[in-house]
Amino acid sequence: MNKVLLYCRPGFEKECAAEISAKAAEREVYGFPRVKDDSGYVLFECYQFEDAERLVRELPFDDLIFARQMLVVGELLRDLPQEDRITPIVGMLTGVVEKGGELRVEVPDTNEAKELTKFCRKFTVPLRSALRESKILLNYESPKRPVVHVFFIAPGTCYVGYSLPENSSSFYMGIPRLKFPSDAPSRSTLKLEEAFHVFIPADEWDERLASGMYAVDLGACPGGWTYQLVQRSMMVYAVDNGPMAPSLMETGQVMHERVDGFKFRPPRTNISWLVCDMVEKPVRVANLMTDWLVNGWCREAIFNLKLPMKKRYEEVTQNLAMIEERLSENGINAQIRARQLYHDREEVTVHIRRIWAAVGGRRDER
């Protein structure tokens, strides 16, 4: 199998393709992307046969911004016979995957493909049995073994392959399923919740999203993001000229500051979190976030870079490079990650965690 298949948000195939081409080339993996607009996926075809596996092993999935999932696949299977779709799929995986830990029969995240999901659910059961009989799958689910993916792009037409559980998304179709909390003031609450799931390991939530922490939410109204912080029992400075949801103000955990988010300065020294969803030019937001981190005004930040422009991949990479450069110039060691989340539209979400800052030649751990 010489292809890497990446799932992405429909409409962002070019960004996903530019990203995989650049990051593969950095690892001296050469090939070319195949892109179909609005398809919800990108295929990266490697010139060297073994490079597809090398890429999904060596390119950290967490480094990818526009991909929701990353796997190795073979040639497209077309015209699967209705009376036996299973045999060609088993044939394709024989000698490629052994003792897989899970089967996912998936589709692209498009309206046309959604019509295939019912079929996928039904088809999973007999296919799983056949894969177990052929020893391609273990007889039980194992989170440590490769995941077998069958990706239907049309009826009777699919890619077949596998992902490595330690370097891929653990979610079906690469999409975390989150339930909209009925008492949240806006749907964008799910963006911040998803960001927590994607950027912060579950076993670190109690320490890093702890009750009693202070947070600042720039561009907070009506309060979807503040809601998430309040749910974690934090105290929140909600900065926005607009109206905040009364239900949030009634909690007593929210201080509404009707000022410009670019001028607001932290009223105390123990702010743990800065979050920002202001609709503004990415470079302005990126610089503001960097100011906060350089000045030690917060420990971690989650913010969106809105991308209404044409050159979206370049815009994101330039801003991330600028942030990295400014942090490094100021002696700040930080983890930076960016991802176009499922709940993001024309935007990406960035997470930065300050690890330590060099102070007069020594490390100031915080």
Ligand SMILES: C[S@@+](CC[C@H](N)C(=O)[O-])C[C@H]1O[C@@H](n2cnc3c(N)ncnc32)[C@H](O)[C@@H]1O
């Ligand atoms: C997309 S909405 C935020 C939605 C919010 N995150 C939620 O979940 O409910 C953007 C908000 O940013 C605010 N905003 C834009 N520019 C701002 C600025 N310079 N200072 C403060 N707020 C700003 C707008 O008033 C608007 O309420």
